[in-house]
Amino acid sequence: MKAAELLVRCLENEGVRFLFGIPGEENLDIMHALHESTIRFITTRHEQAAAFMADVYGRLTGRAGVCLATLGPGATNLVTGVADANVDNVPVVWECNCLEEVCGACTIVINGRVRQACTALVDQLLAEKPGEIELRPMTKFPVLRDLMVDRWRIFVALEKIRAWLPVNSYYHMGPGQRQSQDTQQMAYLYSKCMSCGCCLEACPQFLKIELHRKEGETEIEFHAREREVIDRSFMGAHAVAQVELFNSNPIGGMNTAERLDALVSEGGIQTCGNAQNCVKVCPKQIPLTTAIAHAGRSATLHTLKKWFDR
Ligand code: SF4
Ligand code: SF4
Ligand code: FES
Numbered sequence: 001m002k003a004a005e006l007l008v009r010c011l012e013n014e015g016v017r018f019l020f021g022i023p024g025e026e027n028l029d030i031m032h033a034l035h036e037s038t039i040r041f042i043t044t045r046h047e048q049a050a051a052f053m054a055d056v057y058g059r060l061t062g063r064a065g066v067c068l069a070t071l072g073p074g075a076t077n078l079v080t081g082v083a084d085a086n087v088d089n090v091p092v093v094w095e096c097n098c099l100e101e102v103c104g105a106c107t108i109v110i111n112g113r114v115r116q117a118c119t120a121l122v123d124q125l126l127a128e129k130p131g132e133i134e135l136r137p138m139t140k141f142p143v144l145r146d147l148m149v150d151r152w153r154i155f156v157a158l159e160k161i162r163a164w165l166p167v168n169s170y171y172h173m174g175p176g177q178r179q180s181q182d183t184q185q186m187a188y189l190y191s192k193c194m195s196c197g198c199c200l201e202a203c204p205q206f207l208k209i210e211l212h213r214k215e216g217e218t219e220i221e222f223h224a225r226e227r228e229v230i231d232r233s234f235m236g237a238h239a240v241a242q243v244e245l246f247n248s249n250p251i252g253g254m255n256t257a258e259r260l261d262a263l264v265s266e267g268g269i270q271t272c273g274n275a276q277n278c279v280k281v282c283p284k285q286i287p288l289t290t291a292i293a294h295a296g297r298s299a300t301l302h303t304l305k306k307w308f309d310r
Helices: 003-013 024-034 047-061 079-087 120-128 152-160 181-191 199-202 217-230 239-245 254-265 277-281 288-308
Strands: 019-023 040-043 065-066 106-108 112-117 143-145
Touching: 003 024, 003 254, 019 047, 047 065, 047 079, 065 217, 112 199, 112 277, 143 199, 152 239, 199 239, 199 277, 239 254, 239 288, 254 288, 277 288
Parallel strands: 019 040, 019 065
Antiparallel strands: 106 112
């Protein structure tokens, strides 16, 4: 059975009767699978209309309204309808996938190994373990449904270490400072991170956080409490590597001190036990242990400097 057929079978099992969207090269297999199914595909003139139709269908029937688009602008055109549903408090199940090991959204545990589903070839998996393929969701993140987990925590860690460049202007700022070849090569390696979570799934220091809403606690209060706990828990190897990436950039380097402060705060690099599992499972072969060693040295120097500067 093809993945597209499985997807359509899953939608049927969920009681989906209509699918709104635009066919294209990227979803042709799904179109073929829909031919054999009970689901009716309704073609729209624009992806935005598909998202609005799914939204309204969901509101009127109480069932899941499903919309489909292709890559790039096809997917971004869905955003207005999805955002509209979101602001109107219509529950949205939203995920987009690249199908080429770039977005990290399809990360699951296949036959006991964490990896991207989109690049896992069925023939190879069956050769390794004839007769069956075992699929499980990642164990370190809250399961949203079936194999899909909530990877929000990965992005909270990136926010904590300020994984961005503080460029905030609309005028041409010139070519910027040059980087050496060595720095560029190192930065390229770290820039390949797709926030997939494989390194965190394999890390013994990165533990699952399971919180439940207390009686009388509002959603906002619960979210704030959850955020606090996440901020105090281990940030993970991916965040440490991004500290290296952004500190090596001439503009990003302006926030080096803040990043290193975040790195040595609670849940920071000192929590790493140097088990080196992370580097073994990273699908992008990012030298995570090198990043941890280098960032650890920078953090120690930064802390000592702050101590002597008092
Ligand atoms: S080296 Fe550190 S971050 Fe990597 S798996 Fe081990 S404890 Fe986790
Ligand atoms: S460092 Fe590697 S394993 Fe970790 S999130 Fe990035 S790409 Fe995934
Ligand atoms: S779908 Fe994006 S990594 Fe697999």
